[in-house]
Amino acid sequence: MKRIGVLTSGGDAPGMNAAVRAVVRKAIYHNVEVYGVFGGYSGLMNGNIKKLELGSVGDIIHRGGTFLYSARSEEFKTKEGQQKGIEQLKKHGIDGLVVIGGDGSYMGAKALTEHGFPCVGVPGTIDNDIPGTEFTIGFDTALNTVIDAIDKIRDTASSHERTFVIEVMGRNAGDIALWAGLAGGAETILIPEEKQDIKEIAERLKKGQERGKKHSIIIVAEGVMSGYEVGKQIKEATDFDTRVTVLGHVQRGGSPTVNDRVLASRLGARAVELLLEGKGGRAVGIEKNSLVDYDIIEALAKPHTLDLDLYKLSKELSI
Template identity: 70%
Template sequence: MKKIAVLTSGGDAPGMNAAFRAVVRKSIYEGIEVYGVYQGYQGLVNDNIKKLELGDVGDIIQRGGTKLYSARCPEFIEPDVRQEGIDNLKKRGIDSLVVIGGDGSYRGAQRLNEEGIKTIGVPGTIDNDINGTDFTIGFDTALNTVVDAVDRIRDTATSHERTFIIEVMGRDAGDLALWAGVAGGAETILIPEASSDIKSVAERIETGMNRGKKHSIIIVAEGVMSASECGGELRKYINVDTRESVLGHMQRGGKPTGNDRVLASRLGAYAVELLLEGVSGHAVGIENNSLSKTSFDKVFEEHHKIDEGLFRLSKELSI
Protein backbone atom coordinates (compact mmCIF):
# COMPACT_ATOMS: atom_id res chain seq x y z
CA MET A 1 0.00 0.00 0.00
CA LYS A 2 1.45 3.32 -1.10
CA LYS A 3 -1.53 5.67 -1.09
CA ILE A 4 -4.44 6.06 1.31
CA ALA A 5 -7.46 8.38 1.42
CA VAL A 6 -9.60 9.52 4.33
CA LEU A 7 -13.09 11.01 4.53
CA THR A 8 -15.64 11.98 7.15
CA SER A 9 -19.29 11.18 6.58
CA GLY A 10 -22.67 11.55 8.26
CA GLY A 11 -23.33 13.85 11.19
CA ASP A 12 -20.27 15.68 12.47
CA ALA A 13 -18.90 14.72 15.88
CA PRO A 14 -16.31 16.44 18.10
CA GLY A 15 -13.04 14.56 17.65
CA MET A 16 -13.41 13.85 13.94
CA ASN A 17 -10.62 16.33 13.26
CA ALA A 18 -8.39 14.55 15.76
CA ALA A 19 -9.05 11.23 14.00
CA PHE A 20 -8.43 12.81 10.59
CA ARG A 21 -5.18 14.27 11.88
CA ALA A 22 -4.05 10.90 13.22
CA VAL A 23 -4.73 9.16 9.89
CA VAL A 24 -2.74 11.76 7.99
CA ARG A 25 0.25 11.91 10.31
CA LYS A 26 0.44 8.15 10.89
CA SER A 27 0.35 7.59 7.12
CA ILE A 28 3.12 10.12 6.46
CA TYR A 29 5.17 8.65 9.32
CA GLU A 30 4.92 5.26 7.62
CA GLY A 31 5.95 6.72 4.25
CA ILE A 32 2.49 6.57 2.68
CA GLU A 33 0.95 9.29 0.52
CA VAL A 34 -2.35 10.40 2.02
CA TYR A 35 -5.29 12.15 0.41
CA GLY A 36 -8.29 13.95 1.89
CA VAL A 37 -11.74 13.47 0.38
CA TYR A 38 -13.84 16.58 1.00
CA GLN A 39 -17.64 16.49 1.49
CA GLY A 40 -17.74 12.77 2.27
CA TYR A 41 -19.05 10.31 -0.32
CA GLN A 42 -20.41 13.21 -2.38
CA GLY A 43 -16.88 14.56 -2.64
CA LEU A 44 -15.63 11.11 -3.60
CA VAL A 45 -18.07 11.04 -6.51
CA ASN A 46 -17.33 14.67 -7.43
CA ASP A 47 -13.57 14.04 -7.36
CA ASN A 48 -13.01 16.56 -4.56
CA ILE A 49 -9.80 14.86 -3.47
CA LYS A 50 -6.57 16.55 -2.42
CA LYS A 51 -3.13 15.27 -1.48
CA LEU A 52 -2.29 16.22 2.11
CA GLU A 53 0.90 17.21 3.90
CA LEU A 54 1.70 17.45 7.61
CA GLY A 55 0.76 21.12 7.78
CA ASP A 56 -2.72 20.46 6.43
CA VAL A 57 -3.73 18.94 9.76
CA GLY A 58 -1.91 21.39 12.01
CA ASP A 59 -3.90 23.20 14.71
CA ILE A 60 -7.07 21.10 14.29
CA ILE A 61 -6.93 18.54 17.11
CA GLN A 62 -8.82 20.95 19.40
CA ARG A 63 -11.49 21.93 16.88
CA GLY A 64 -15.02 20.56 16.68
CA GLY A 65 -16.76 19.69 13.43
CA THR A 66 -14.75 18.29 10.54
CA LYS A 67 -12.24 20.10 8.36
CA LEU A 68 -13.02 17.59 5.61
CA TYR A 69 -16.70 18.61 5.75
CA SER A 70 -19.60 16.23 5.37
CA ALA A 71 -22.50 15.94 2.93
CA ARG A 72 -25.43 13.64 2.26
CA CYS A 73 -25.11 11.37 -0.77
CA PRO A 74 -28.13 9.02 -0.84
CA GLU A 75 -27.36 8.12 -4.45
CA PHE A 76 -24.12 6.43 -3.31
CA ILE A 77 -26.22 3.31 -2.83
CA GLU A 78 -26.30 2.97 -6.64
CA PRO A 79 -23.44 0.82 -8.06
CA ASP A 80 -22.75 3.15 -11.00
CA VAL A 81 -22.42 6.13 -8.65
CA ARG A 82 -20.02 4.24 -6.39
CA GLN A 83 -18.00 3.28 -9.46
CA GLU A 84 -17.44 6.96 -10.20
CA GLY A 85 -15.91 7.34 -6.74
CA ILE A 86 -13.82 4.20 -7.16
CA ASP A 87 -12.52 5.46 -10.50
CA ASN A 88 -11.55 8.78 -8.90
CA LEU A 89 -9.47 6.93 -6.33
CA LYS A 90 -7.89 4.51 -8.76
CA LYS A 91 -6.76 7.18 -11.21
CA ARG A 92 -4.57 8.49 -8.39
CA GLY A 93 -3.34 5.02 -7.45
CA ILE A 94 -5.31 5.04 -4.18
CA ASP A 95 -6.47 1.59 -3.13
CA SER A 96 -7.24 2.14 0.57
CA LEU A 97 -9.74 4.36 2.38
CA VAL A 98 -10.42 5.28 6.01
CA VAL A 99 -14.04 6.27 6.63
CA ILE A 100 -14.78 8.24 9.82
CA GLY A 101 -18.49 8.19 10.63
CA GLY A 102 -21.41 6.16 11.89
CA ASP A 103 -23.59 3.26 10.78
CA GLY A 104 -24.62 4.69 7.41
CA SER A 105 -21.03 5.65 6.60
CA TYR A 106 -19.91 2.12 7.42
CA ARG A 107 -22.39 0.66 4.94
CA GLY A 108 -20.86 2.73 2.17
CA ALA A 109 -17.41 1.62 3.27
CA GLN A 110 -18.50 -2.01 3.26
CA ARG A 111 -19.72 -1.77 -0.33
CA LEU A 112 -16.50 -0.10 -1.44
CA ASN A 113 -14.50 -2.85 0.25
CA GLU A 114 -16.49 -5.49 -1.65
CA GLU A 115 -15.77 -3.62 -4.90
CA GLY A 116 -12.00 -3.47 -4.56
CA ILE A 117 -11.16 -0.50 -2.32
CA LYS A 118 -9.73 -1.66 1.00
CA THR A 119 -11.61 0.15 3.77
CA ILE A 120 -11.44 0.62 7.52
CA GLY A 121 -14.18 2.35 9.52
CA VAL A 122 -13.52 4.67 12.44
CA PRO A 123 -16.56 5.28 14.72
CA GLY A 124 -17.36 8.99 14.72
CA THR A 125 -20.83 9.78 16.08
CA ILE A 126 -22.22 11.36 19.25
CA ASP A 127 -24.91 8.64 19.38
CA ASN A 128 -22.56 5.90 20.68
CA ASP A 129 -24.62 3.39 18.71
CA ILE A 130 -21.92 1.38 16.90
CA ASN A 131 -21.31 -2.28 17.70
CA GLY A 132 -17.71 -3.34 18.26
CA THR A 133 -16.71 -0.40 20.43
CA ASP A 134 -17.53 0.71 23.96
CA PHE A 135 -17.40 4.37 22.95
CA THR A 136 -17.58 6.35 19.73
CA ILE A 137 -15.67 9.52 18.94
CA GLY A 138 -17.74 12.53 20.00
CA PHE A 139 -19.89 10.80 22.60
CA ASP A 140 -17.93 12.05 25.61
CA THR A 141 -17.96 15.64 24.36
CA ALA A 142 -21.68 15.57 23.61
CA LEU A 143 -22.31 14.02 27.01
CA ASN A 144 -20.51 16.87 28.75
CA THR A 145 -22.41 19.42 26.63
CA VAL A 146 -25.74 17.89 27.67
CA VAL A 147 -24.76 17.65 31.33
CA ASP A 148 -23.75 21.31 31.35
CA ALA A 149 -27.12 22.24 29.85
CA VAL A 150 -28.98 20.08 32.38
CA ASP A 151 -27.12 21.77 35.24
CA ARG A 152 -28.11 25.20 33.97
CA ILE A 153 -31.72 24.22 33.36
CA ARG A 154 -31.98 22.73 36.85
CA ASP A 155 -31.14 26.14 38.32
CA THR A 156 -34.20 27.58 36.56
CA ALA A 157 -36.34 24.55 37.37
CA THR A 158 -35.53 25.00 41.05
CA SER A 159 -36.14 28.75 41.00
CA HIS A 160 -39.56 28.46 39.33
CA GLU A 161 -40.63 25.13 40.84
CA ARG A 162 -41.24 23.52 37.46
CA THR A 163 -40.75 20.23 35.68
CA PHE A 164 -38.39 20.56 32.73
CA ILE A 165 -38.37 18.08 29.86
CA ILE A 166 -35.07 18.03 27.97
CA GLU A 167 -34.88 16.36 24.57
CA VAL A 168 -31.47 15.01 23.56
CA MET A 169 -30.09 13.47 20.38
CA GLY A 170 -29.15 9.85 19.86
CA ARG A 171 -31.26 8.76 16.90
CA ASP A 172 -32.53 5.27 17.87
CA ALA A 173 -30.05 4.83 20.73
CA GLY A 174 -30.45 5.95 24.33
CA ASP A 175 -26.85 6.14 25.49
CA LEU A 176 -26.60 9.92 25.43
CA ALA A 177 -29.86 10.36 27.33
CA LEU A 178 -28.98 7.62 29.83
CA TRP A 179 -25.47 8.79 30.64
CA ALA A 180 -26.51 12.45 30.77
CA GLY A 181 -29.46 11.56 32.99
CA VAL A 182 -27.29 9.71 35.48
CA ALA A 183 -24.59 12.42 35.45
CA GLY A 184 -27.15 15.21 35.72
CA GLY A 185 -29.27 13.56 38.42
CA ALA A 186 -32.42 13.48 36.28
CA GLU A 187 -35.53 12.18 38.01
CA THR A 188 -36.72 10.41 34.83
CA ILE A 189 -34.89 9.07 31.78
CA LEU A 190 -36.82 7.90 28.70
CA ILE A 191 -34.86 5.85 26.15
CA PRO A 192 -35.83 3.78 23.09
CA GLU A 193 -34.45 0.57 24.58
CA ALA A 194 -36.99 0.55 27.44
CA SER A 195 -40.77 0.94 27.45
CA SER A 196 -41.99 4.43 28.34
CA ASP A 197 -44.97 4.49 30.69
CA ILE A 198 -45.85 8.17 31.01
CA LYS A 199 -48.55 7.39 33.57
CA SER A 200 -45.97 5.90 35.94
CA VAL A 201 -43.73 8.92 35.32
CA ALA A 202 -46.61 11.17 36.35
CA GLU A 203 -47.18 9.09 39.47
CA ARG A 204 -43.52 9.38 40.46
CA ILE A 205 -43.59 13.15 40.01
CA GLU A 206 -46.76 13.38 42.08
CA THR A 207 -45.21 11.26 44.83
CA GLY A 208 -42.23 13.61 44.89
CA MET A 209 -44.48 16.65 45.06
CA ASN A 210 -46.36 15.12 47.98
CA ARG A 211 -43.13 14.82 49.94
CA GLY A 212 -42.20 18.42 49.20
CA LYS A 213 -40.21 18.15 45.98
CA LYS A 214 -40.83 21.27 43.88
CA HIS A 215 -39.06 20.53 40.60
CA SER A 216 -38.07 17.63 38.31
CA ILE A 217 -35.86 16.97 35.32
CA ILE A 218 -37.02 14.55 32.63
CA ILE A 219 -34.56 13.60 29.89
CA VAL A 220 -36.12 12.09 26.79
CA ALA A 221 -34.17 10.61 23.88
CA GLU A 222 -35.35 11.79 20.47
CA GLY A 223 -35.94 8.15 19.47
CA VAL A 224 -38.75 7.91 22.04
CA MET A 225 -40.71 11.09 21.38
CA SER A 226 -40.21 14.84 21.25
CA ALA A 227 -40.10 16.98 24.38
CA SER A 228 -43.38 18.65 23.45
CA GLU A 229 -45.08 15.29 22.92
CA CYS A 230 -43.77 14.12 26.27
CA GLY A 231 -45.13 17.23 27.98
CA GLY A 232 -48.52 16.75 26.36
CA GLU A 233 -48.71 13.12 27.46
CA LEU A 234 -47.62 13.97 30.99
CA ARG A 235 -50.32 16.60 31.43
CA LYS A 236 -52.98 14.01 30.67
CA TYR A 237 -52.27 12.42 34.05
CA ILE A 238 -51.06 15.23 36.30
CA ASN A 239 -51.52 18.97 36.72
CA VAL A 240 -47.90 20.08 36.49
CA ASP A 241 -46.20 23.20 35.15
CA THR A 242 -43.77 21.98 32.49
CA ARG A 243 -41.25 23.60 30.18
CA GLU A 244 -39.63 21.84 27.24
CA SER A 245 -36.09 22.32 25.97
CA VAL A 246 -34.68 20.81 22.76
CA LEU A 247 -30.87 20.93 22.86
CA GLY A 248 -30.59 20.14 19.15
CA HIS A 249 -27.39 20.56 17.19
CA MET A 250 -25.50 22.27 19.98
CA GLN A 251 -24.79 18.71 21.14
CA ARG A 252 -22.64 18.11 18.07
CA GLY A 253 -20.52 21.23 18.35
CA GLY A 254 -17.70 22.49 20.52
CA LYS A 255 -14.12 21.53 21.17
CA PRO A 256 -13.64 17.81 21.88
CA THR A 257 -12.82 16.67 25.40
CA GLY A 258 -9.43 15.21 26.22
CA ASN A 259 -10.97 11.74 26.20
CA ASP A 260 -12.34 12.20 22.69
CA ARG A 261 -9.04 13.60 21.40
CA VAL A 262 -7.08 10.63 22.74
CA LEU A 263 -9.66 8.10 21.56
CA ALA A 264 -9.75 9.64 18.08
CA SER A 265 -5.96 9.70 17.86
CA ARG A 266 -5.67 6.05 18.87
CA LEU A 267 -8.38 4.86 16.50
CA GLY A 268 -7.19 6.92 13.53
CA ALA A 269 -3.64 5.62 13.82
CA TYR A 270 -4.85 2.06 14.38
CA ALA A 271 -6.89 2.21 11.17
CA VAL A 272 -3.72 2.92 9.20
CA GLU A 273 -1.86 0.12 11.01
CA LEU A 274 -4.54 -2.39 10.02
CA LEU A 275 -4.40 -1.36 6.38
CA LEU A 276 -0.61 -1.76 6.46
CA GLU A 277 -1.12 -5.27 7.83
CA GLY A 278 -3.47 -6.10 4.96
CA VAL A 279 -6.65 -5.96 7.05
CA SER A 280 -9.73 -4.33 5.52
CA GLY A 281 -13.49 -4.54 5.69
CA HIS A 282 -13.34 -3.87 9.43
CA ALA A 283 -14.22 -1.12 11.90
CA VAL A 284 -11.87 -0.17 14.69
CA GLY A 285 -13.02 0.37 18.24
CA ILE A 286 -12.12 0.48 21.92
CA GLU A 287 -13.21 -2.36 24.22
CA ASN A 288 -12.14 -2.53 27.85
CA ASN A 289 -9.64 0.24 26.99
CA SER A 290 -7.95 -1.95 24.37
CA LEU A 291 -7.97 -1.36 20.64
CA SER A 292 -10.16 -3.81 18.73
CA LYS A 293 -11.38 -4.52 15.22
CA THR A 294 -14.74 -5.90 14.09
CA SER A 295 -15.78 -6.94 10.59
CA PHE A 296 -18.48 -4.78 9.03
CA ASP A 297 -20.73 -7.84 8.78
CA LYS A 298 -20.53 -8.35 12.54
CA VAL A 299 -21.04 -4.65 13.24
CA PHE A 300 -24.36 -4.84 11.39
CA GLU A 301 -25.48 -8.15 12.92
CA GLU A 302 -27.39 -6.72 15.84
CA HIS A 303 -28.61 -3.44 17.28
CA HIS A 304 -26.38 -1.63 19.74
CA LYS A 305 -27.34 -2.36 23.36
CA ILE A 306 -27.36 -0.02 26.32
CA ASP A 307 -25.70 -0.74 29.66
CA GLU A 308 -28.67 -2.29 31.47
CA GLY A 309 -26.89 -2.07 34.81
CA LEU A 310 -26.52 1.68 34.39
CA PHE A 311 -30.20 1.98 33.48
CA ARG A 312 -31.19 0.09 36.64
CA LEU A 313 -28.92 2.34 38.66
CA SER A 314 -30.60 5.44 37.22
CA LYS A 315 -33.92 4.22 38.57
CA GLU A 316 -32.49 3.34 41.98
CA LEU A 317 -30.87 6.76 42.41
CA SER A 318 -33.84 8.81 41.24
CA ILE A 319 -36.32 7.69 43.91
Protein backbone atom coordinates in the same frame (compact mmCIF):
# COMPACT_ATOMS: atom_id res chain seq x y z
CA MET B 1 0.46 0.59 0.14
CA LYS B 2 1.70 3.95 -1.12
CA ARG B 3 -1.36 6.17 -0.83
CA ILE B 4 -4.39 6.13 1.43
CA GLY B 5 -7.48 8.33 1.48
CA VAL B 6 -9.52 9.60 4.41
CA LEU B 7 -13.07 10.92 4.49
CA THR B 8 -15.68 11.91 7.05
CA SER B 9 -19.31 11.14 6.39
CA GLY B 10 -22.74 11.49 7.94
CA GLY B 11 -23.40 13.65 10.99
CA ASP B 12 -20.35 15.51 12.25
CA ALA B 13 -18.97 14.71 15.69
CA PRO B 14 -16.43 16.48 17.92
CA GLY B 15 -13.14 14.64 17.53
CA MET B 16 -13.42 13.90 13.83
CA ASN B 17 -10.67 16.41 13.14
CA ALA B 18 -8.46 14.72 15.71
CA ALA B 19 -9.05 11.38 13.97
CA VAL B 20 -8.18 12.83 10.55
CA ARG B 21 -5.04 14.35 12.04
CA ALA B 22 -4.03 10.97 13.44
CA VAL B 23 -4.60 9.26 10.08
CA VAL B 24 -2.55 11.83 8.20
CA ARG B 25 0.39 11.97 10.58
CA LYS B 26 0.54 8.24 11.26
CA ALA B 27 0.59 7.55 7.52
CA ILE B 28 3.22 10.19 6.74
CA TYR B 29 5.34 8.86 9.61
CA HIS B 30 5.40 5.56 7.70
CA ASN B 31 6.18 7.33 4.39
CA VAL B 32 2.68 6.88 2.99
CA GLU B 33 0.93 9.71 1.14
CA VAL B 34 -2.52 10.76 2.34
CA TYR B 35 -5.34 12.25 0.30
CA GLY B 36 -8.33 13.94 1.89
CA VAL B 37 -11.76 13.40 0.37
CA PHE B 38 -13.79 16.57 0.88
CA GLY B 39 -17.55 16.35 1.27
CA GLY B 40 -18.01 12.69 2.20
CA TYR B 41 -19.14 10.16 -0.39
CA SER B 42 -20.53 12.92 -2.60
CA GLY B 43 -17.07 14.44 -2.74
CA LEU B 44 -15.61 11.02 -3.48
CA MET B 45 -17.85 10.53 -6.51
CA ASN B 46 -17.09 14.05 -7.74
CA GLY B 47 -13.35 13.68 -7.31
CA ASN B 48 -13.03 16.37 -4.64
CA ILE B 49 -9.77 14.86 -3.45
CA LYS B 50 -6.61 16.70 -2.39
CA LYS B 51 -3.25 15.64 -1.04
CA LEU B 52 -2.76 16.38 2.65
CA GLU B 53 0.56 17.30 4.24
CA LEU B 54 1.64 17.51 7.87
CA GLY B 55 0.67 21.18 7.94
CA SER B 56 -2.77 20.41 6.53
CA VAL B 57 -3.79 19.01 9.90
CA GLY B 58 -1.99 21.50 12.10
CA ASP B 59 -4.06 23.21 14.80
CA ILE B 60 -7.18 21.13 14.22
CA ILE B 61 -7.05 18.66 17.12
CA HIS B 62 -9.08 21.06 19.29
CA ARG B 63 -11.65 22.01 16.67
CA GLY B 64 -15.15 20.56 16.53
CA GLY B 65 -16.79 19.47 13.29
CA THR B 66 -14.70 18.21 10.38
CA PHE B 67 -12.48 20.30 8.12
CA LEU B 68 -13.02 17.68 5.39
CA TYR B 69 -16.74 18.54 5.54
CA SER B 70 -19.45 15.93 5.52
CA ALA B 71 -22.54 15.05 3.51
CA ARG B 72 -25.04 12.27 3.08
CA SER B 73 -25.40 10.79 -0.39
CA GLU B 74 -28.30 8.80 -1.75
CA GLU B 75 -26.46 8.27 -5.03
CA PHE B 76 -23.60 6.47 -3.31
CA LYS B 77 -26.06 3.85 -2.08
CA THR B 78 -26.36 2.66 -5.70
CA LYS B 79 -23.85 0.44 -7.47
CA GLU B 80 -23.36 3.15 -10.09
CA GLY B 81 -22.47 5.68 -7.41
CA GLN B 82 -20.10 3.26 -5.72
CA GLN B 83 -18.38 2.56 -9.02
CA LYS B 84 -17.92 6.31 -9.54
CA GLY B 85 -16.20 6.48 -6.18
CA ILE B 86 -13.90 3.57 -6.95
CA GLU B 87 -12.95 5.13 -10.29
CA GLN B 88 -11.95 8.33 -8.51
CA LEU B 89 -9.89 6.41 -5.97
CA LYS B 90 -8.08 4.59 -8.74
CA LYS B 91 -7.61 7.82 -10.69
CA HIS B 92 -5.77 9.33 -7.71
CA GLY B 93 -3.76 6.15 -7.11
CA ILE B 94 -5.30 5.59 -3.68
CA ASP B 95 -4.79 2.06 -2.38
CA GLY B 96 -6.95 2.11 0.74
CA LEU B 97 -9.53 4.33 2.46
CA VAL B 98 -10.23 5.31 6.07
CA VAL B 99 -13.89 6.19 6.62
CA ILE B 100 -14.80 8.14 9.76
CA GLY B 101 -18.50 8.25 10.63
CA GLY B 102 -21.56 6.39 11.83
CA ASP B 103 -23.47 3.38 10.59
CA GLY B 104 -24.42 5.02 7.28
CA SER B 105 -20.76 5.75 6.65
CA TYR B 106 -19.92 2.16 7.52
CA MET B 107 -22.47 0.97 4.97
CA GLY B 108 -20.54 2.88 2.31
CA ALA B 109 -17.26 1.38 3.50
CA LYS B 110 -18.90 -2.05 3.47
CA ALA B 111 -20.01 -1.54 -0.15
CA LEU B 112 -16.50 -0.52 -1.23
CA THR B 113 -15.11 -3.55 0.59
CA GLU B 114 -17.50 -5.84 -1.25
CA HIS B 115 -16.28 -4.30 -4.51
CA GLY B 116 -12.75 -5.29 -3.53
CA PHE B 117 -11.48 -1.91 -2.35
CA PRO B 118 -9.87 -2.03 1.15
CA CYS B 119 -11.54 0.23 3.69
CA VAL B 120 -11.28 0.66 7.45
CA GLY B 121 -14.11 2.22 9.45
CA VAL B 122 -13.53 4.56 12.39
CA PRO B 123 -16.59 5.15 14.61
CA GLY B 124 -17.37 8.88 14.69
CA THR B 125 -20.85 9.77 15.93
CA ILE B 126 -22.26 11.38 19.05
CA ASP B 127 -25.00 8.71 19.15
CA ASN B 128 -22.64 5.95 20.39
CA ASP B 129 -24.66 3.44 18.36
CA ILE B 130 -21.93 1.57 16.45
CA PRO B 131 -21.65 -2.16 17.25
CA GLY B 132 -18.20 -3.47 18.15
CA THR B 133 -17.04 -0.51 20.23
CA GLU B 134 -17.97 0.66 23.70
CA PHE B 135 -17.54 4.31 22.79
CA THR B 136 -17.62 6.35 19.60
CA ILE B 137 -15.77 9.58 18.82
CA GLY B 138 -17.89 12.56 19.86
CA PHE B 139 -20.06 10.79 22.44
CA ASP B 140 -18.17 12.09 25.47
CA THR B 141 -18.15 15.68 24.21
CA ALA B 142 -21.88 15.55 23.47
CA LEU B 143 -22.51 14.25 26.99
CA ASN B 144 -20.60 17.14 28.51
CA THR B 145 -22.64 19.58 26.41
CA VAL B 146 -25.88 17.99 27.60
CA ILE B 147 -24.75 17.93 31.23
CA ASP B 148 -23.89 21.62 31.08
CA ALA B 149 -27.40 22.33 29.80
CA ILE B 150 -29.05 20.12 32.44
CA ASP B 151 -27.18 21.89 35.24
CA LYS B 152 -28.30 25.29 33.96
CA ILE B 153 -31.88 24.19 33.43
CA ARG B 154 -32.00 22.71 36.93
CA ASP B 155 -31.19 26.15 38.32
CA THR B 156 -34.21 27.74 36.70
CA ALA B 157 -36.39 24.69 37.36
CA SER B 158 -35.73 24.97 41.09
CA SER B 159 -36.22 28.75 41.07
CA HIS B 160 -39.66 28.49 39.48
CA GLU B 161 -40.67 25.07 40.89
CA ARG B 162 -41.21 23.60 37.44
CA THR B 163 -40.93 20.27 35.69
CA PHE B 164 -38.56 20.40 32.74
CA VAL B 165 -38.51 17.97 29.81
CA ILE B 166 -35.18 17.96 27.95
CA GLU B 167 -35.01 16.26 24.55
CA VAL B 168 -31.58 14.98 23.50
CA MET B 169 -30.26 13.46 20.29
CA GLY B 170 -29.29 9.85 19.65
CA ARG B 171 -31.54 8.76 16.79
CA ASN B 172 -32.77 5.27 17.74
CA ALA B 173 -30.26 4.79 20.56
CA GLY B 174 -30.71 5.95 24.13
CA ASP B 175 -27.05 6.25 25.14
CA ILE B 176 -26.93 10.06 25.34
CA ALA B 177 -30.17 10.22 27.31
CA LEU B 178 -29.13 7.44 29.68
CA TRP B 179 -25.61 8.62 30.45
CA ALA B 180 -26.54 12.29 30.68
CA GLY B 181 -29.65 11.53 32.70
CA LEU B 182 -27.71 9.44 35.20
CA ALA B 183 -24.90 12.00 35.47
CA GLY B 184 -27.34 14.90 35.68
CA GLY B 185 -29.55 13.36 38.35
CA ALA B 186 -32.67 13.27 36.19
CA GLU B 187 -35.80 11.95 37.85
CA THR B 188 -36.93 10.14 34.70
CA ILE B 189 -35.10 8.95 31.58
CA LEU B 190 -37.01 7.89 28.47
CA ILE B 191 -35.05 5.73 26.02
CA PRO B 192 -36.10 3.68 22.97
CA GLU B 193 -34.70 0.48 24.47
CA GLU B 194 -37.10 0.51 27.45
CA LYS B 195 -40.79 1.32 27.46
CA GLN B 196 -42.23 3.58 30.15
CA ASP B 197 -45.83 4.53 30.76
CA ILE B 198 -46.55 8.25 31.07
CA LYS B 199 -49.07 7.48 33.82
CA GLU B 200 -46.35 5.73 35.82
CA ILE B 201 -44.04 8.71 35.34
CA ALA B 202 -46.83 11.07 36.42
CA GLU B 203 -47.40 9.07 39.60
CA ARG B 204 -43.71 9.23 40.46
CA LEU B 205 -43.72 12.99 39.94
CA LYS B 206 -46.77 13.36 42.18
CA LYS B 207 -45.16 11.26 44.92
CA GLY B 208 -42.09 13.44 44.71
CA GLN B 209 -44.20 16.53 45.11
CA GLU B 210 -45.93 15.00 48.13
CA ARG B 211 -42.60 14.53 49.89
CA GLY B 212 -41.69 18.15 49.23
CA LYS B 213 -39.90 17.99 45.86
CA LYS B 214 -40.28 21.31 44.08
CA HIS B 215 -38.94 20.52 40.59
CA SER B 216 -38.10 17.61 38.29
CA ILE B 217 -35.95 16.92 35.24
CA ILE B 218 -37.10 14.45 32.59
CA ILE B 219 -34.66 13.42 29.84
CA VAL B 220 -36.15 12.01 26.63
CA ALA B 221 -34.22 10.51 23.73
CA GLU B 222 -35.43 11.73 20.35
CA GLY B 223 -36.03 8.11 19.30
CA VAL B 224 -38.87 7.82 21.83
CA MET B 225 -40.99 10.82 20.88
CA SER B 226 -40.62 14.58 20.77
CA GLY B 227 -39.97 16.44 23.98
CA TYR B 228 -43.00 18.60 23.30
CA GLU B 229 -45.26 15.56 23.15
CA VAL B 230 -43.84 14.24 26.43
CA GLY B 231 -44.30 17.67 28.02
CA LYS B 232 -47.89 17.82 26.83
CA GLN B 233 -48.70 14.38 28.25
CA ILE B 234 -46.99 15.16 31.57
CA LYS B 235 -48.91 18.42 31.86
CA GLU B 236 -52.22 16.68 31.17
CA ALA B 237 -51.51 13.89 33.67
CA THR B 238 -50.22 16.07 36.52
CA ASP B 239 -51.22 19.69 35.87
CA PHE B 240 -47.66 20.60 36.87
CA ASP B 241 -46.03 23.72 35.41
CA THR B 242 -44.04 22.00 32.62
CA ARG B 243 -41.46 23.40 30.22
CA VAL B 244 -39.67 21.75 27.29
CA THR B 245 -36.13 22.28 25.98
CA VAL B 246 -34.91 20.65 22.76
CA LEU B 247 -31.11 20.80 22.76
CA GLY B 248 -30.79 19.89 19.07
CA HIS B 249 -27.61 20.32 17.07
CA VAL B 250 -25.75 22.20 19.80
CA GLN B 251 -24.89 18.67 20.98
CA ARG B 252 -22.76 18.09 17.87
CA GLY B 253 -20.62 21.18 18.26
CA GLY B 254 -17.83 22.37 20.48
CA SER B 255 -14.22 21.56 21.18
CA PRO B 256 -13.75 17.82 21.81
CA THR B 257 -12.99 16.65 25.33
CA VAL B 258 -9.69 15.05 26.31
CA ASN B 259 -11.35 11.62 26.12
CA ASP B 260 -12.56 12.22 22.57
CA ARG B 261 -9.22 13.62 21.41
CA VAL B 262 -7.31 10.64 22.78
CA LEU B 263 -9.87 8.12 21.51
CA ALA B 264 -9.85 9.70 18.04
CA SER B 265 -6.05 9.70 17.93
CA ARG B 266 -5.84 6.05 18.92
CA LEU B 267 -8.53 4.86 16.53
CA GLY B 268 -7.29 6.93 13.58
CA ALA B 269 -3.74 5.65 14.00
CA ARG B 270 -4.91 2.05 14.34
CA ALA B 271 -6.91 2.34 11.12
CA VAL B 272 -3.74 3.26 9.26
CA GLU B 273 -1.87 0.35 10.83
CA LEU B 274 -4.50 -2.08 9.58
CA LEU B 275 -4.24 -0.79 6.03
CA LEU B 276 -0.45 -1.02 6.15
CA GLU B 277 -0.83 -4.60 7.37
CA GLY B 278 -2.91 -5.30 4.27
CA LYS B 279 -6.15 -5.64 6.22
CA GLY B 280 -9.18 -4.05 4.59
CA GLY B 281 -12.85 -4.51 5.34
CA ARG B 282 -12.22 -3.85 9.02
CA ALA B 283 -13.54 -1.44 11.62
CA VAL B 284 -11.76 -0.26 14.74
CA GLY B 285 -13.15 0.21 18.21
CA ILE B 286 -12.39 0.36 21.91
CA GLU B 287 -13.30 -2.28 24.48
CA LYS B 288 -12.12 -2.20 28.11
CA ASN B 289 -9.73 0.58 27.06
CA SER B 290 -8.02 -1.69 24.53
CA LEU B 291 -8.09 -1.20 20.76
CA VAL B 292 -9.97 -3.85 18.80
CA ASP B 293 -10.79 -4.42 15.16
CA TYR B 294 -13.42 -6.57 13.55
CA ASP B 295 -14.99 -7.42 10.21
CA ILE B 296 -17.01 -4.40 9.14
CA ILE B 297 -19.62 -6.53 7.35
CA GLU B 298 -20.18 -8.74 10.38
CA ALA B 299 -20.33 -5.71 12.69
CA LEU B 300 -23.14 -4.09 10.71
CA ALA B 301 -25.20 -7.24 11.07
CA LYS B 302 -25.13 -6.95 14.87
CA PRO B 303 -27.63 -4.83 16.81
CA HIS B 304 -26.55 -1.94 18.99
CA THR B 305 -26.80 -2.80 22.69
CA LEU B 306 -27.27 -0.47 25.63
CA ASP B 307 -25.98 -1.04 29.17
CA LEU B 308 -29.31 -1.69 30.87
CA ASP B 309 -27.57 -2.00 34.25
CA LEU B 310 -27.02 1.76 34.03
CA TYR B 311 -30.71 2.23 33.31
CA LYS B 312 -31.63 0.14 36.33
CA LEU B 313 -29.23 2.18 38.48
CA SER B 314 -30.72 5.45 37.25
CA LYS B 315 -34.18 4.33 38.36
CA GLU B 316 -32.89 3.21 41.76
CA LEU B 317 -31.13 6.52 42.37
CA SER B 318 -34.01 8.71 41.24
CA ILE B 319 -36.54 7.56 43.84
